[in-house]
Amino acid sequence: MDVADADRPLRSAGAAEPVSGPSPPSASVSGFLAGLAGIGTLLGVSAAGHIAWPMAGALAGTLAAGGLAFRTARRAAAAATALARSDAALRQARDELEELRSRTRDFTAVSPGWFWETGPDHRYLFLSGGLTALLGCDPRTVFGDSLFDLGTLVADRATWAEYRGDIESGRPFRDLEVSFEGADGRDLVLRLSAVPVRGTDGRFRGYRGCGVDATAETLALVEARFMQAVVHDAIDSVSEGFVLFSADGRLLICNDQYRRAYPTIADMLTPGRSFAEILRAAAERGGYEGAGDIGTWVEQRLTRHLQHSAPVDGRLSDGRWYRISEHATGTGGVVKILMDITELKTREEELADQTARLKQTVAALRESELRYRQLVELAPYGIVIWDRAAVRFANGAAAAILGVAADALEGCPLAAFLEGGEALEATLATAADGPETAPRRLECDALRPDGERRRLEVAASPAVRDGEPAVLLVLNDVTDRRRVEGELQRAQKMEAVGRMAGGIAHEFNNMLTAIGGFARLAERNPADPDRVLTCVQEIAKASERAAALTGQLLDFSHRRVADEREVVAIAPLVRDLRVFLKPLLSAGIDVTIAADDDAAHCLVNPVTLNQALLNLALNGRDAMPDGGALTIALTVETPGSAFFARHRGLKPGRYVTIRVSDQGVGVPAEIRDRIWEPFFTTKEPGKGTGLGLWMVYGTAQQSGGAVELEGTEGRGATFALHLPAVDPPAAPARSDPLQVVEGEGAVILLVDDEESVRRYLRLVLQEAGCTVVEAADGQEALDRYDEAGGLFDAVVSDVSMPRMNGLELARALETRNQLLPILFLTGYASRETAAGLTAQEGRQIVMKPVAPERLLDALRDLLAL
Structure with a gap:
């Protein structure tokens, strides 16, 4: 249907309702004229209005009877006049109706919506063309045939239930919102409103209504609500308190941070509240502490609120400090922002305290600087600040040690005053990198300008000068001390050599006794090859022990090149000690050797190991002057974690352990840590050199093992020599000619x-x-x-x-x-x-x-x- 159909009444299919009303005026007028002609005939008057006089007599005769007819004619004439006026009014009404229809068609054409009408059964009788143009299809495919079909297009079931109740009761309704997808794929939202139509008898005859396209409005509303939610969420997310008042002083927006800052009036900070109400509530709840009128205070705060002065700092009712700033909006409102500056205030207070303490510290530092400057200048040690390029500070003692004036040192390279200065500078420069890599101290020679050489002890530690790494050097002139120490060491060494000579002579005499004795035995019976071979083997062993002793002497004098180690079967070496020990031990010493594990092998120097075991056995002998049991036992074991905790440099694994035990008085606790020192001995002069246990310790270290003292004082002593176990060597290859x-x-x-x-x-x-x-x-x-x-x-x-x-x-x-x-x-x-x-x-x-x-x-x- 289109707008042109608006002036034609719609009827449902197959039903046409008769329209009642007056008859056409042309029929009434014709009847009236016909009656008037009849009367004229009776009177003998022509249609032109002339009386036929020949019939006058008859007329006169009939005048009496014709009076009634005249009156009727007059009534008919009056009726004709009224009828003419009615016909004019009818024509005017038709004109007005046509104009009304034309106006209705125009309004319908320009209306953004459409119009519709239903019968009493709520089925559509009329749907204007605007809906067809909007939908792009037959409206009935979307709206159905009845108002009740709109229920599928209403999103909210409860809302549709209310509208359905109005429709079933024939009540007017407004803004029934339906939504659906249009023919072009767009989502459409339409709103329908209607009033009921009732007959003269009051019966419900249907609805007449209109509809509008609310899609754009709905989308705008959704977008506005979304933006409003986003804005509110953003405002609630910021760390600052935020409140917005309208131009008339009404609160529009307030976030939770702002409410937390005013806990006493948080319930008042709701949209719609006026600023005056909020201020009065704050005053009544303790925000006003003055003696004047609360109303005056509220007026003053209102005035200040509208002036938008510079930000102010204040502590609010939540006990925290805020920076409060107010700004005017473009619409005349006011934005108020609270920035929490409690931490800043705390830092300011701390800074103020620190500043006060700093002033006190500065004063103390000045006093301390003066005191330490005096100490540095009067110190007997040389103190130098060196930035790895030149000397930047030197006290008087440093100048005196180096033999120059104090002002002559500053700016000069350090190497100019030290022998091997460039190499020393490279070593000392590492001290600026930190205490881990810095050398603790070293000794060097200083060369004075006058040619005198002085021995210096230099301690280096990291320092800072002008924000850059530097080195603090402490110089100690140890020339005289080293001279005295050298003389004392020479004296001590001569004494030690004297003591050692007796021990060495004793050891060599033992070895020479064995060599000479076995040689004589071989000479006495040269025809016995087994006896000669045994004697030769013992002579070779004694010579190897003598070589080991000279090797240890070379170690002592720092003249030995290196230790030659080889894979040695330890059990035979230990068992061979019995023959060598027999002439060296007194009759009261009972020697027990338990060395049955022939698979035990170590990478050692067999000569030094033999000498180490000999030293331990002789110490055990000396610890038992009245006799006793001396035990030498060989085991292969895996030490526990405690052993490796004591000896962190050793690798976990299997170790060959040789224990030499005696039944003497043991080692006193006060000297247990000193027994490994060279020249330390508890024996009388001439009976020991103090090198025996030191040689044992060195043998263990050189073999990658360790030696420990076991047992307690008063219950004998056990020295355990732990050597890393290795696999037995392969069978020796045949010796080919060279x-x-x-x-x-x-x-x-x-x-x-x-x-x-x-x-x-x-x-x-x-x-x-x-x-x-x-x-x-x-x-x-x-x-x-x-x-x-x-x-x-x-x-x-x-x-x-x-x-x-x-x-x-x-x-x-x-x-x-x-x-x-x-x-x-x-x-x-x-x-x-x-x-x-x-x-x-x-x-x-x-x-x-x-x-x-x-x-x-x-x-x-x-x-x-």
Whole structure:
């Protein structure tokens, strides 16, 4: 349907209701004129109004009867006049009706909504074309055939129940909201309103109503509510208190932070409250403490509220400090913001207290600085601030120690005053990096401008100068003290050497007794090979023990090069002690050796280990002057966690443990920590050197193990030597001849000034298939080398020789053949000397005495390079 249908009444299909009303006026007028013509005939009057006089007589005769007819005619004429007026009024009414219809069509055309009408059964009789244009389809496909079909389009069931009740009762209703998806996919929201139509008899004849498109309004309302929720959420989320008043002083928005700041009036901070009401409530609930009128106070606060002055700080009723600021809005309202500054106030108070204390501290520091400046200047030690580039401060003592004026030190490099200054600077500079890497102290020589040398003890620690890392140096002149200490040490060393001489003589006499005794036994019966072999083996063992003793003496004098370790079966070594100990122990000492675990092996120097066990056994002997039991026991065990806690440098695992126990009086508790010190002894002068346990400790350390004292005072002593256990060595390979090429022995130049040693070495080399050329010293060796045209595969040379020593010989041979292998043999050599001998590739050093196998293995290694 369209707007043009608005002037046509809608009827339901198959039913047409008759319309009642007056007859057309044209029919009434015609009837009236017909009656008037009849009367004129009777009177003899023509239609033109002329009387036919020939009939006058008849008329006169009938006048009496015609009076009634005249009156009727007059009534008919009056009726005709009234009828003409009614016809004019009817035409005017029709014109007005047409104008009303035209106005209705115009209003309908320009209306944003549409119109509708239902019958008494609520079925639609009329739906204007505006709805069709809005929906883009037949409205009945959406709205159905009846008002009751709208229930499926109402979102809220309770709302539809109320509207349905109005519709069923025939009551007017407004703004029934329906929502659905339109033909174009958009969500539409429509609102319907209607009034009931009733007949003259009051019966309900249906609804007439209109509808509007509320989609845009609804979406705007939803968006507005969403934005309102977002704004309120944002305001509630901020840490500051926030309140907004309208232009007329009404509260619009207030967040929880603001309410928490005013707990006494939190219930008043609701939308709609006026600022005056809130102020009065605050005054009545304790916010006003003055003596004047509350109303005046409220007026003053209102005035200040509207002035928007600068932010003020105040403590509110929640007990916290806030910075309160008020700002005018564009609409004339007021925004009030509370910033919690309690922490800031606390910090300000703390800062004020700190400032006061700082002033006191500064005064104290000034006094302390003056006092410490005096202490620094008067200190007997040199105090220097060095920034790793130059000296920045030096006290008088430092200047005196270095032999210069105090002002001459500042700005000068530290290296200029110290011997080896650049290397010392590099070492001392690490002190600025922190206490972990800083050296605690070191000693060096200071070189004074006058040439005098002074010994200094320098302590370095990190410091700060002008915000940058620096080093604080404390200089102590120890020249005189070191001189006195040196003299005392020399005196003590001479005394120790004197004490040690007796012990060494005792030990060597024991070894010489064994060597000489077994040699004589072998001579007495040379035809008995088993007896001779036993004597020779014991002589070899005694010589090895003597070598171990000289090695320990070299350790003491710092002349030993290194310890040569090998995998040793410990059980046979321990069992062999019985033969050696028997002549050394008194008749009252009962020796028990329990060493049955032949699988126990360690990486040790067998000679030093033998000597260590001998020292422990002799100590046990001395601890039992009246006799007793001496036990040497061998076990393989895995120590517990407590052992490794005491010895953090040791690796967990299996250890071979040798315990030497006696039944003496034990070791007093007060000296247990000192027994491992060199030269410490409790024996009478001449009966001990104080080096025995120190050598045992060194043997344990060099073997990667530890030694401990077990037992308690008064119940004997047990010394436990713990050595890391290793796997047994593989079966030794067959000793092949020493050859340089297949079937050709090596040619060796042998140099040694000791004839017996040279003879022994020659026999060993010759047994290995070597051709040997001998020389008694380095000069003779050069002659033999040149005579042979340098056709030697290797040189075996002693280090210490007359005329030309081994090192000088090596340098001379280097000019002839840089690739010539040289094996040095020496009874003693410092580590520095050994490093110089082996600095060049193709050179090795072996300590004397040297076993045949050791000599040949070293030569094989050299020739294999």
